[in-house]
Amino acid sequence: MKNEMSLQFKALSQNESFARVTVAAFLTQLDPTMDELTEIKTVVSEAVTNSIIHGYNDDPSGIVYIDMKMEDGMVDLEIRDEGQGIMDVEEARQPLFTSKPDMERSGMGFTIMENFMDQMEVISHPGTGTIVRLRKHLTKSTAMCN
Ligand SMILES: Nc1ncnc2c1ncn2[C@@H]1O[C@H](COP(=O)(O)OP(=O)(O)OP(=O)(O)O)[C@@H](O)[C@H]1O
Numbered sequence: 007m008k009n010e011m012s013l014q015f016k017a018l019s020q021n022e023s024f025a026r027v028t029v030a031a032f033l034t035q036l037d038p039t040m041d042e043l044t045e046i047k048t049v050v051s052e053a054v055t056n057s058i059i060h061g062y063n064d065d066p067s068g069i070v071y072i073d074m075k076m077e078d079g080m081v082d083l084e085i086r087d088e089g090q091g092i093m094d095v096e097e098a099r100q101p102l103f104t105s106k107p108d109m110e111r112s113g114m115g116f117t118i119m120e121n122f123m124d125q126m127e128v129i130s131h132p133g134t135g136t137i138v139r140l141r142k143h144l145t146k147s148t149a150m151c152n
């Protein structure tokens with residue numbers, strides 16, 4: 007069975023936990039393992055934080071969008087912003103690359119997302135914003151969403 011949901015919220019740091027918990031609550035329909043739940047919560051947290059602090063530079067008038075689809079044990083997540091975008095996506099995806107070293111960022115967000123998920127696609131253009139698409143197959147692929 008197929009299921010999907012969408013969320014949109016203001017680019018406020020307190021909404022990062024709202025997004026993470028909401029995605030986790032929806033995901034429970036697929037009966038994930040504790041590790042899978044933790045991994046997906048972590049990637050949502052990383053992507054949403056990036057949209058808030060890099061995409062919108064902490065300007066709360068920005069909106070972050072999440073689309074989530076689940077089918078036969080497969081999870082597709084899209085986290086999108088209409089913020090400043092990324093000049094060089096390949097460079098941004100490198101481990102330890104950060105454009106905000108002064109803010110004690112470690113440059114590991116994309117690397118974590120890539121490691122915890124099966125697939126990651128980043129589409130971004132300066133001035134138009136960023137889309138991060140993430141896909142993961144859960145181990146119990148017979149799990150159904152009722
Ligand atoms: N949504 C986004 N909008 C604009 N730039 C982004 C966005 N997401 C990532 N970036 C750019 O890509 C870089 C790498 O992101 P990544 O999440 O890997 O590291 P970080 O956010 O700098 O540090 P960390 O995630 O470890 O705190 C960022 O420093 C930023 O320049």
Ligand SMILES: [Mg+2]
Pocket residue numbers: 052055056114115116
């Ligand atoms: Mg980050």
